[in-house]
Amino acid sequence: MSDLGDFTDFDPDDEGDPPTDGGQETTTGTSDGASDGAVDDSTDAGQDTEAPTDTAADPETTATTAASGPQEGSDGFEAVEVSPAGVDSGLGVVSATEGLRISEDSQETELRAYVTVENRSAVRIGKYLLVPYPDGERLFCRITALEYAQEFRADDATEIHARRAMRQDGIDEQDFKFVATLEPVAVLYSEGGELKRRMTDRVPKPETAVREATDTGEIKTGLKIPAEGVFLGHLAVGGETVRTAAEPPTIDYRLKDDYADGDPLVFRHTLVAGGTGSGKTHTAKNVLRQYLADGRTYPVADENREASPCLVMFDPQDEYAQLHDDNPDIDDAFARRLEREGVAYGGVEDTVAFVPEVAGASYAASDHRAEQVAFTVPFSMVHDNPWLIAGSSLNGNQYNALKHLLGRFRRQHGGDATYRQFTSFLDDPALREELDETGRVHEATFNAVKRRALGFDGIFDQDARPITDLVHEFVRAGGVSVVPTYHINNSRSTATVVLALAALLVDQKLSNDPDYPRIEETPLVLGLDEAHNFLAEADSVQGERIIGKFTEAAKQGRKERLGLFLVTQDPQDIAEPVFKQVNTTVVLNLGDEDAISAVNIPPSLEQKVPYMEKGQMVVYSPDNSEPVELVGLPECLTDHE
Template identity: 25%
Template sequence: MADVGGSIFIGSGPGGADRQALVLKRANRHGLIAGATGTGKTVTLQGLVEGFSDAGVPVFVADVKGDLSGLAMAGSPQAKTHAVFAERAAEVGDTGWSYRECPVQFWDLFSEQGHPIRTTVSEMGPLLLARLMGLNDTQEGVLSIAFHLADEEGLLLLDLDDLQAMLAECANRADEISTTYGNVSKASVGAIQRQLLQLRGQGGEHFFGEPALDIADFMTLDDSGRGMVNILAADKLMASPRLYASFLLWLLSELFETLPEVGDPDKPKLVFFFDEAHLLFDDAPPALLEKVEQVVRLIRSKGVGVYFVTQNPIDIPETVAGQLGNRVQHALRAFTPRDEKAVRSAAETFRANPDVDVATVITELKVGEALVSLLQPDGAPSPVSRTLIKPPRSRVGPVTPVERGVLVQTDAVGTKYDTRIDRESAEELLAAKAGEAAAAAQQAKSAADDEKAKAAEAKEAARFAKENERARLAAQREADRATREAEKAQRAAEREAANSPWNKAVTSATRSASSAVGRTVANEVTKAVFGSSRGGGGIGAKLLRGVLGGLFKG
């Protein structure tokens, strides 16, 4: 319950003495709930969540084992724990204790046990993604270039497919991009792609996409003014530590960027509980730890409190543990050197109380009993006190699948996030661009092939025409040769005929006859012209007879 004085009752010593209450004004100074398995951490966590909700503070809790879902249902007098809880309530002086449920919203990154939680790659941003994937400075620079290029070219980075397509685009355009933004090597792109593949293998495709979570849906109140308890189903998520870290760090970063500075408000705007917190830090890269420390340190001024729940206080890195002002330490078992170190560490972190030997008591605590040190109104931690933790009012244990289904269907979130939206984004636009380029290349190739075919046809036609001309010329030469041969043969035949004895005899006879005729004609003409041949023996007669004689010879 929330005390009238603005605090949440935690528990007290026997008989209600030495009451311990978490001051709401100091609740944003973060906290730690630690203890071995089975010592009562979950019950303590459950009671704190109930107290914050009653005080009108929205809560987020990662439910690793599934038992925190019982916050949605009131406890029952028929439960086996009823007698123990009633007795504990009376023992610690919690006079107003009664069974009551909390207003709950269920969430699940895998969309199986609650509403899906998503964010876009753009909202995550290159710096946070680089830290989550453990990229070196060079790879982080290439990732930043991919984001910048996507922004310049109007390409939305919504899911991992978009980011992978954008990285592939950067690799394809490496020479062009390098001249403007700096060196982009295919080796660096390949390294980022491999890290994205690991993130995808852990279920990252479920987390990145739309509709993205509206932080305001985490920070709501019910009709009676109680803070909404947002329960994230994290049982399956624990098998994907990188995805779990990605989500939690993004959520804290988103709150830090969204919420205004408020300093130390009268009560927190939102409180986070990370159950089994050691899973968050196991094998975490230094850059991630640095980012967690930074966010935890700075988000306090935004009115957000962060509480880690873990089995061993040394599971929390010292840089983070130093920011945790409110502490509830359940029993530890000093069976190993590591356990002994944890005992010493826990003893040294509490404000000393002369009546409590922390190093001894911490191994003697019973179930539901803890060492408690909380920040006082002036900000100083209270001296450590051995405290009996108050019992929860909601159900201890998980809800049934049917109960969960009804609660999911009837809560205030409704179906807002249930249907995934796949807008046209970088992957589709780059695929379309590649398709257009391929089509243009195919068209250019077809045009080139057509030109090549036409050139080949023209060349073939020219060759054919040349061969025809060559054949025509050869035929013409052959005809000319045949003509010459025929003419030659004819001349030879004529010469042969002219040189034959018969032809010679005929020619001679012809010539003789011609000569005689000529002489006769000449004489007769001469007579006619010049008179008697005897009297015409002049030069004219002789000349005429010569001409006529020559004609007949010829």
């Protein structure tokens, strides 16, 4: 660099700023304006001179020049000067021609790099680059735009130009400037031997060589990716994993999972959104599998110990009980790779399918070997959550009447009385009359409530153990409890079962005086596939209660160790208050515009979403890292069919 630097410093003065852009293309002293051939070669050589920065690429350029450029000799020293200095290869240099400014206001930031000819075909929007400062600090940035601009003032929109161009293979790159617009991400600096980042607070010098970031440490620091945590995938740009010289050459993206700096992100909630068949379940299983890794534990409230989390997964397609089984497609080589990278894989032995017993629905386990335990929802659970039988159309007045009726029923028949008893209780004309006469519940209201409440036959108190008797089996540290609902082909029954169980978990988790301390003391990940079916904004008492409960769960979950893990193809349908509590959003391919804008990710990620192939995802987790694009693992870490 130094030897060439001499020439760079020296040339402009020396040549007295020869024709056009002589300053930069020093060698063009040979008169640019001349014949085509001459221009080609001289500019080509010019690149070489400028290449103090590009040493690695230089020999190549030189070779090309030599091969195609009979005039090379006319440039004199260039060919010789260029080869030595063994510095990093670069893509080009920072250009101040159209402004060079780092500003507090990102709108006013102007940072561009001139990209040298041989690098042009390789640069891509999204790539990560480094621009060094003279004192060793580096500006870490991303390419946000690429453009060709004219090098020489010539009109290429003319007949003669077009005809000539059509006869040629490609263009004369030297006739154009190729400029990359860069977005500064962070300044990297070393302190006490450790690489750190800070906000972009200084401007790089013009003509500084710009190189691609290829060092794992620099990239991870630049993007603020935690070194430890839950593995989500490998860093990528445009669907290609970012490669480094290290082994492995890929960069693992992890989600913070300790208390060093706020609460683990699992308890600050995750959303996986993607269109049909985009790989949501595959991705969800791979992430969830990491939470079930040996040794992953979280402190237990008020106790001096740590516990593994329990995953409770509501499973509309009967896919998650396969978490129990190994994926037969994972071969030894892939397994070694996973081990090297600290990625947990293989079936989780302690996976149990809790099968809701619902009249008219029988469960035939599809392709999994997990144990099955049948359960029923006891009507007694409705006392804590009357909205479970409110249906979706009771108004406030009617809901109060329902609560009144339930209270009275409980006093008369006890807390364990059944749904059938409740229906005969409502069937009593004397009761209706009395309530009407005393002005407690108007007759019409009574009838409306009764109509609603009678539609739950076959759901409560079926022939299986009540879930409330099974809490110790259902919630197990380190275990997976899957609740398949595919066999229930009635959406109201499904919603009632799912919401009853979710409410039980949430209520107990958040209660100061829980009936089931087991729930309270076990770190819990509550997974909901097709979450839009349960958490849609609804204009009814029931809808309000559900959303209220989940919002509360999400807000308090942080400190109570309750993480929501929502999977959906219709993120736009998930109620805003719940949505707002989600810290980590993983987005797979989404085609629907409303869905894309609903996930609320930065525009740079948003525009990639419709083009992503299976396995590609973008992750927006502002408390974890800069927004990134990843490629997920091609194999599911447990069975997935």
